[in-house]
Amino acid sequence: MPGGAAPRPATARAHPNIALIKYWGKRDEALQLPATGSLSLTLGIAPTTTTVTPDGSLAADAGLLGGEPMSATELGRVSRFLDLVRARAAAAAGADPADLPRARVDSVNEIPTGAGLASSASGFAALTLAAAAAYGLPLTGAQASALARRGSGSACRSIFGSLVEWLPGAGAEDAASHAVPLPDSGVRLALVVAVLSPGRKKIDSREAMRRTVATSPSFPAWVESTPRELAAMKEAIAAADLPRIGELAESNALRMHATMLGAIPPVRYFAPATIAALDLVERLRAEGLGAWATMDAGPNVKVLCAPADAEAVAAAVRGAFPGIDVLVSGHGPGARLTSPAGGGA
Numbered sequence: 001m002p003g004g005a006a007p008r009p010a011t012a013r014a015h016p017n018i019a020l021i022k023y024w025g026k027r028d029e030a031l032q033l034p035a036t037g038s039l040s041l042t043l044g045i046a047p048t049t050t051t052v053t054p055d056g057s058l059a060a061d062a063g064l065l066g067g068e069p070m071s072a073t074e075l076g077r078v079s080r081f082l083d084l085v086r087a088r089a090a091a092a093a094g095a096d097p098a099d100l101p102r103a104r105v106d107s108v109n110e111i112p113t114g115a116g117l118a119s120s121a122s123g124f125a126a127l128t129l130a131a132a133a134a135y136g137l138p139l140t141g142a143q144a145s146a147l148a149r150r151g152s153g154s155a156c157r158s159i160f161g162s163l164v165e166w167l168p169g170a171g172a173e174d175a176a177s178h179a180v181p182l183p184d185s186g187v188r189l190a191l192v193v194a195v196l197s198p199g200r201k202k203i204d205s206r207e208a209m210r211r212t213v214a215t216s217p218s219f220p221a222w223v224e225s226t227p228r229e230l231a232a233m234k235e236a237i238a239a240a241d242l243p244r245i246g247e248l249a250e251s252n253a254l255r256m257h258a259t260m261l262g263a264i265p266p267v268r269y270f271a272p273a274t275i276a277a278l279d280l281v282e283r284l285r286a287e288g289l290g291a292w293a294t295m296d297a298g299p300n301v302k303v304l305c306a307p308a309d310a311e312a313v314a315a316a317v318r319g320a321f322p323g324i325d326v327l328v329s330g331h332g333p334g335a336r337l338t339s340p341a342g343g344g345a
Contacts, residue, residue, distance in 0.1 A: 007054035010133035013337035014125035044332030046111035048122035058102035124151030125158035145178035246292030261277035
């Protein structure tokens with residue numbers, strides 16, 4: 001490729017993140033620009049590993065997810081994202097994007113896909129680093145985060161480890177909306193993930209978000225109030241105030257679901273087990289155990305607590321819901337290349 005390295009296979013790994021102050025709603029759907037900022041914890045479990053192999057013999061991109069061919073919808077999202085990477089790589093090298101080969105993408109999630117457990121965040125973060133390396137596109141951390149956002153909004157946060165803020169930017173400026181790691185205040189959090197329903201949710205996040213923005217009378221209030229909650233969360237993290245962090249996270253998650261319930265028709269992810277899990281968390285607090293619930297766009301419940309309390313919380317969840325998967329995680333790392341040899345973004 002003129003002015004750049006020849007395409008080559010590359011592999012990257014990224015971890016899911018769980019938002020403590022949620023991202024819900026876009027101000028620009030084409031650019032994946034959020035209506036508000038958000039703040040998350042990158043987990044140390046259940047990463048996605050993705051390999052991108054440019055192949056001149058391919059007439060179109062091809063993809064595997066968990067060893068099975070991607071659906072047409074999944075492959076369409078991946079291929080559109082690869083087109084964006086190829087266009088930027090070609091521009092940086094003074095080449096024609098049409099001269100760059102299509103690619104085989106092989107991605108493996110170690111967490112259920114499409115169940116509201118942030119598989120798209122880890123998936124597109126890993127794809128970002130692997131595709132950029134495969135096509136010779138150099139990226140800073142902020143550039144990688146802004147690019148990952150174009151695949152899946154929350155993927156921008158999985159580029160970085162531990163506690164991360166997603167800056168919403170302003171207007172239609174693409175590069176200004178990216179994630180940044182928060183300064184380390186010394187606070188340490190744990191999340192206990194109750195996988196109450198590992199299957200795909202009946203309404204995907206993009207459609208649920210679109211419906212909420214277009215029809216829910218609660219959405220303007222969400223946009224107006226979330227920046228205040230984000231500022232309060234950053235203050236609580238800086239002060240290492242776990243009870244305040246937990247209170248804000250639980251309130252913000254439930255308000256996000258309230259905006260969905262106000263949509264027409266309503267978007268309802270709660271299942272009977274979801275309500276039971278929220279009741280369990282409230283009961284644990286009443287019994288003196290610091291535990292606070294958060295949820296994303298799905299029926300599964302995550303419980304925020306101190307690392308020292310994580311096993312007690314997990315035992316309570318297992319006792320209440322025999323047979324389900326219960327995952328325990330602390331702070332995890334940012335996305336990184338594993339081949340060719342490389343570090344994080």
